[in-house]
Amino acid sequence: MKLTFQKAALLNGINIVLKAVPSKTTMPILECILIDASTDVIKLTGNDMELGIETKVEGNILEKGKIALDAKLFSEITRKLSDGDSMVTIESDEKYNTTITCDNSVFRIQGKDGDEFSYLPYIEKNKYICLSQFTLKELIRQTIFSISVNDSNKMMTGELFEVNGDSLRVVSLDGHRMAIRKILLKDTYENTKVIVPGKTLNEISKILTGDNEKEVQIYFGANHILFEFDDTIVVSRLIEGEYFKVDQMLSSDYATKISVNKKEFLDCIERASILIRENDKKPIILNIEESKMALKLNSSFGTMNAEILIYKTGQDLMIGFNPKFLIDALRIIDDENVTLYMMNPKSPCFIKDEEETYIYLILPVNFNAAAV
Numbered sequence: 001m002k003l004t005f006q007k008a009a010l011l012n013g014i015n016i017v018l019k020a021v022p023s024k025t026t027m028p029i030l031e032c033i034l035i036d037a038s039t040d041v042i043k044l045t046g047n048d049m050e051l052g053i054e055t056k057v058e059g060n061i062l063e064k065g066k067i068a069l070d071a072k073l074f075s076e077i078t079r080k081l082s083d084g085d086s087m088v089t090i091e092s093d094e095k096y097n098t099t100i101t102c103d104n105s106v107f108r109i110q111g112k113d114g115d116e117f118s119y120l121p122y123i124e125k126n127k128y129i130c131l132s133q134f135t136l137k138e139l140i141r142q143t144i145f146s147i148s149v150n151d152s153n154k155m156m157t158g159e160l161f162e163v164n165g166d167s168l169r170v171v172s173l174d175g176h177r178m179a180i181r182k183i184l185l186k187d188t189y190e191n192t193k194v195i196v197p198g199k200t201l202n203e204i205s206k207i208l209t210g211d212n213e214k215e216v217q218i219y220f221g222a223n224h225i226l227f228e229f230d231d232t233i234v235v236s237r238l239i240e241g242e243y244f245k246v247d248q249m250l251s252s253d254y255a256t257k258i259s260v261n262k263k264e265f266l267d268c269i270e271r272a273s274i275l276i277r278e279n280d281k282k283p284i285i286l287n288i289e290e291s292k293m294a295l296k297l298n299s300s301f302g303t304m305n306a307e308i309l310i311y312k313t314g315q316d317l318m319i320g321f322n323p324k325f326l327i328d329a330l331r332i333i334d335d336e337n338v339t340l341y342m343m344n345p346k347s348p349c350f351i352k353d354e355e356e357t358y359i360y361l362i363l364p365v366n367f368n369a370a371a372v
Contacts, residue, residue: 001065066114
């Protein structure tokens, strides 16, 4: 096999597939990146059996073939070669001895048989949806923060993708909060529900350019999901099982409804958070009255008090929250004003817009009202 590339194109391809190469594995072949030039295109693949990424790289095929190279080594060598416009030549013999040449540098490394590499699973392209790269990247950004990173409950480490005719709903929750985003699709599609691992969505988000003109096709298989965009395909195993009954957790009842300037509210909570260290479990207390809301936080470092003007409907209320959960939700809402719906100090608070394109549910925390 003999191939030539521009360094920048090769490095970009390596960086994309590297996201699916496992750091620890019992199968050494999976620590490799597969270079497949057995047809008329050059493809790079990384696969950890849960997540697989394949991308096409522009280059010249002087001699067809395929080889698997140690991902860490291959990536570091390519990164350290001359600048982006330089040409890189990769050549291998029948014993998989591989030579990587660029300008005055020549590296010789041992490769592995490309046929031993685990190919990405085949997915039938019957069930699918299509949306812009920008929309998918935004949907992930606006929900991914409320998944649970390493939970014994697998469901909480993924996100629900629910297609209903011409709408897509994405849901994530971690037991303390829930994020829901809903968008309208350009067409009507077959109804489907799948749970996509959070790791997959995080990695896809890093690869997507976020271009509004470019589209992503998402195909739903029995056990896998396939994302196809630009010259890249990402295949991921789905999380099996029935997702939580989300609609039963939602309620349109409220005893207190407030509308507040989002930036003022967020700035106040962020200022209060200065007094909290990582493991501190200190809540921020909201004391909601007629046209104002008092915010108070007490910690071992000191106290903060602030007051914001609000529009209130319903009863006065004193309620406490983990400030981080409020910050996470408010940061990704683009509206100038936000509306909070609350029932009592022990019931969830809902932050949502009129059309319910977004709903953020946050559970309150207990606090000693007498000490406030």
